[in-house]
Amino acid sequence: MSLIVQKFGGTSVADAERLFNVAQIVTETAVEGNSVVVVVSAQGDTTDTLLAKAAEINPNGSKREMDVLLSTGEQASMALLALAIERTGFSVITLTGWQAGFKTDTAYGNARIEEIDCKRVQSELDRGNIVIIAGFQGINKYDDITTLGRGGSDTTAVAYAAALKADLCQIYTDVDGIYTTDPRLVANARKLSEISFDEMLELASLGAQVLHNRSVELAKKYNVNMEVLSSLHRVPGTKVKEASDVEKLLVKGIARDNDIARISIVGVPDEPGVAFRIFSLLAQKRINVDIILQSIGRDGSKDISFTIAHGNLGTTLDLLHTNAGMFNAKNITFDENISKVSIVGAGMATNPGVAAKMFEALYEAGINIQMISTSEIKISVLIQRSEAERAVSVIHDYFNLGTGGEKTV
C-alpha cells in the first residue's frame, strides 16, 4: 500500500462539478489501495475576492489579520471537498493548518515552515480516513494563523509528502504537465514525461509558473517524487525527480519572462566597493536582483547593469537617484521593453556548444541580444520584448524540442 499526497489548485475545486471530479480522483486512488492525503487551495478566485474586500477596507492592513482572512478560503474549500467525498461513502476528515501540525515562523503573509507535526494526520490515516489538509496555512509559536504566500499550497503538499515519507506527491493543476515551452506560444511544444528538480527550478524561476519554486526546492531537499498533472484531462503528467533518474537532454525547455526591467548605472568609478554599495542598497529594500552584468573598467570608469521584476522599477529608480551620491554615477538608464528568454537542460553542463547554438538561432532570426547570463544548466538572454515570442519559437525549432530534443553525447 502506498501513501500518495494529492494537491488540487483553485481551478480544480472551483465549483460543485469540479469538486465531484476531484472527489472521483481521490476516491479512485483510495480504491486502488492507497492511503491518500489531499491538500487543497481556495476555490477559484476566492483569494482574490478576499484580497479585494480587504483592500476596500484597509489597503495597509496588518499581515496577521490578512492571514486570518485569507486562510478561510482553504478552510471552506476543504470542507466542501469533504462533503463531496462523503457522498461516495469513503471516510474523510479535514484538518486546518493548525490541526494538521503545520508549524511556521512568524512571518505573516510569507511564513516559512519550522516543523511538520504529523501526529494527527497519521492517526487519521491509521483510522482509514482520507485526510484533507488546508493548503497555504500554518500556525506560529503564538498560536496565530500564518500563510505561506502565493503558491503556498504546493509547498504544503510537498511538506506533508516529505514528513509522511509519501511515495508520490501529485500536483493537480489546470495544465497537464511541464512543456518544452509555453504551448500558447509555440504550437509544437511538447509535454515532458520527466524533468529533474534542478531543471524544474530553473524553469519555474524563469517564468514557467506551473510549480511554486519553494515546493520544488523542498521536494529536492527531501527527495520527494512529484508529478504535475491535470485534474480535468486524465492523462499522464510530468514527473519531477532527482537528476540521476532523469534522462539528460541538452535542452529540456525554454522559458520566457516578460515581468522584467533592466537598469544600467553608467560610468561609475572603477574602484572596489561600488557594486557592494549599489546592491546592498537594493537588498535593504528587499528588491530582488536577477541578472547582473558589469562591464570591464575603461578610462577609470565602468557600467553596471542588472534586471529586476518590472513592478520594482519605480522604487528602484527612486532609490538609486536619491542615493546617487553613494556611487557617483554619470547616468542611470533603464529599459522596460525587454524579455528574458532562457533555455534549461541538465545536459548542457557537460556539453559545450549549447550556448553557441542558441546564439546562432537568434542571429539567424535577426534578433539582437542585449545581455547574457549563464549557470550550470541554464542560459538566459535579454532581448526586445517584441521579439521574445519569435525567439522562443526559433530556439525551440533549432534544438528540435518538438520532436524529442537532442540527447547528450
Place this chain on the structure above:
Amino acid sequence: MSLIVQKFGGTSVADAERLFNVAQIVTETAVEGNSVVVVVSAQGDTTDTLLAKAAEINPNGSKREMDVLLSTGEQASMALLALAIERTGFSVITLTGWQAGFKTDTAYGNARIEEIDCKRVQSELDRGNIVIIAGFQGINKYDDITTLGRGGSDTTAVAYAAALKADLCQIYTDVDGIYTTDPRLVANARKLSEISFDEMLELASLGAQVLHNRSVELAKKYNVNMEVLSSLHRVPGTKVKEASDVEKLLVKGIARDNDIARISIVGVPDEPGVAFRIFSLLAQKRINVDIILQSIGRDGSKDISFTIAHGNLGTTLDLLHTNAGMFNAKNITFDENISKVSIVGAGMATNPGVAAKMFEALYEAGINIQMISTSEIKISVLIQRSEAERAVSVIHDYFNLGTGGEKTV
C-alpha cells in the same frame, strides 16, 4: 475603567460601510476609557450562502465538516473588522474560537459550552488591544471546530462577558431594542427601557426573535448585564437584567408565534400512562412539545391536545399514526392555521385578574380562544391565525402598553 463586551450581528457587519460604522462604535467605547471585547457574526447572508453551497454538494454532509465550513464566516468578518479598526490607529487583534479558549462538547452544529479559558483574551486586553472574537464557534476535546447553532454569537458574547466578569454585554442588532410587541404589527408599540431575564426568556421563546434564548439563560445564570441596541441608530436600547432591578409591569410585552400547529388525540382511554406513552414517543424523536392540554375524562375516555413547531407536523402525525396502537385513540386531528399570542409580565404573578382582562379584550373583539396556557409570568392563547394580528393589537391597547402600561399594585 470598565470592561464591555459588544456583539455585532450579521447585518451590522454586512459591508465595508457597516464595518466602518462598527469600528466607530468600538473605538468610541475604547476612547471613553473602556476595555472592549468584540464578538462578531458572519457578514450579512454569508452563512446562508455557505449552507446553500454545501447543500448543492451534499445535503446530508457530516455536521463536523459543516462546522469547518460555517466557522469561516465569522473568521472572515472578524478579520475585516480588525482591518477597519486598524485604520483608526487602535491596537486590535482577532481570535478564533479555538484561539480564544472557547471549549465546547462534541455536539457539532449545536455545541454546548464546557469551559471558557480566558488566558489569551485577558493577556491581549492587558496589552491594550481591542479583542475581536469570532462568534458562534468553539473547539472540542478532539481539537475540532464546533459551532453553537443559529444565534450562537449572542451566546458567545454573554459567555465571555460572564467569564471576564464584564460590566456590560451589549448586543448590537438591526432593531433598537425590545418592544412591547412587534412594531410592524402595532403602530404604537413602545420600546422598553428595561426588561427582566425571565420576561425576556418568555418573550424570546414566544417568538420575539431579538435575542437568542440560550444567551439570555446564560446571562441570567451569571447575572450579566445585557443591553440590546441598534448599531445604526445610536439611541439607548433595552437593558436586560435581574428581575429585582426591573420595574414590575402587569404586562411587559405581547408576542405572536405563527410557527405552530396543534394536534389532538381524541378519545384515548382514561387510564394512567397514556400521556407518558405519547410524549415519550415524541421525545425520542426530539420533537419539542409546547402547550399540552388534557381534557377531563368522561365515559372512560379523554382527549389530549398539544402544539408543536409547524415544521414538525408531518413527522409527528406519521409517528402518531404508526404507533396508534400504543395509546388506542379514536381519532387524531390537527390544525395548522393557528397562532399563539402571549402576554408576558413579571407583575402578573402577584396580580390576579390579568388573564381575565386578556380574555375580555379578545371577547370584545369577537376572537375565539382555542387553548389556554399559563405560567408564572406568561399567559398564552391559541387562536385562528387570521385573527392573530388583530388580537395582538387589541390586547396591546387594552393594557395601555403604547403609553407605558400599568404598574403592579
